[in-house]
Amino acid sequence: MKVVEKRQLLSAEEIGRTLQRLAHEIVEKSGGTKDLALIGVRRRGVPLSQRLAKIIHTFSGIEIPVGVLDITLYRDDLSTVAPQPVVQSTEIPFDVDGRDLVLIDDVLYTGRTVRAAMNGLFDLGRPRRVRLCVLIDRGHRELPIEASFIGRGVQTSDTEIVEVRLNEIDPEERVVLVDRVP
């Protein structure tokens, strides 16, 4: 099996513009920022949530709290994977009770990651509302989950992979569609 790049979905510049738009949408549709907080889903949801908070601060002067959620222990495929994935820390430095939370992730695909993230969140408390913001929605849902804020919707086949590469983690910044060919 070989992995080949099919096309670029977003350039670095487009990622930046998309995040600007998403940040404005989140504030606009939240009816005030009083209880608003962002939760980045490990791994690439984390830098995305930090960037969104920074953008919101730049245009509104408001500091939105940001947390990090590790979903490993909530995955539904653990009995089928070997070895067991490494568990990482969940760092949510605020009380989630009564909060207006926005989960941030890079790609929305089957919806199983979001299901796991919600289970993890509800072990921490009872937020008032939870919405979802993703950079890319690639379809192929296996659960009744939709995002409230979408950077870009992309048609994909299920052999394809959407790779979000971010400067904080990867050697380059762009989003590409790759395919597995035999």
Place this chain on the structure above:
Amino acid sequence: MLLGLQHLLGIETLTREQITFILDQAKPFQELQRNPLKKLATLRGKTVAIAFFESSTRTRISFTTAASRLGADTMNLQAEASSLKKGESLLDTVRTLDAMRPDAIVIRHSSSGAPEFVSQRLEIPVLNAGDGTHEHPTQALLDALTIRDRKGSLEGLNITILGDILHSRVARSNIQLLSKFGTRITLCGPAMWIPRELESLAPNVRRSFSVEDALSGADVVLVLRVQTERIHEPSLAPEEYILCYQLTPARLRLAKPDALVLHPGPMIRGLEIDPAVADGAQSAVLEQVTNGLAIRMALLYHLVGGAPPDAPHPAKG
């Protein structure tokens, strides 16, 4: 598997990297203890057999709680209430448990090597919860986690182990673990409990029969429980042990000002440790208990969960 282990039988055969991995993996499980909802579904549908052929309270409760917080069920076997008294052999007992299809077995036994013996005869992971005077690996791991949390690192620390080293599997596992991280270990207690052979267990291990000498400059003092059945006339009277070796506030002042005091429990106040030290600011005994839960959850997660090593790798969802 990531840990590269099928069983946890002892510290001696683990590498420094494996130990570091286990300690690192305990961190997220430490955080979970602070959650309002502590029960996960990660190991739902799995069963952990907890077979204790020797009495224990804290280790058994800790393993049972660790399994149940991960969502696994437990089957509990306690020696006092079992058919062992009727003369059943160890192998027959564990084979009977195994026939009920647990996914792992945690064993405590008064014979050194019992968990290894079982691991060679069953297909499931075996975790040693203390075997004879051999090892008590989860205790050493939780001690190391407590020390690392408080001191930042294990490297280069002066560690004093005080008490009955000869009969202590806690001491043996701790010596094995700490020596892999370049600590200097001083063993202190009555001469009959610290035979010369212990110095050859690992590099940088020395003996001292003077508590004042052993404590001076210590970063960590690990106090062992003195088993009352082992102190009696004429060799050693309890009053004599207290006089010569009890960890008192005055003696603790010989150690570094921020020295940490550990005790594996159960603690006998007024014998091996002065109550003022046990309850003092330098004592981490309750932290040890909480960390024990995190270590055992991390181990169960990695040893019990997951598919067989040859299962296909799933697509990323």
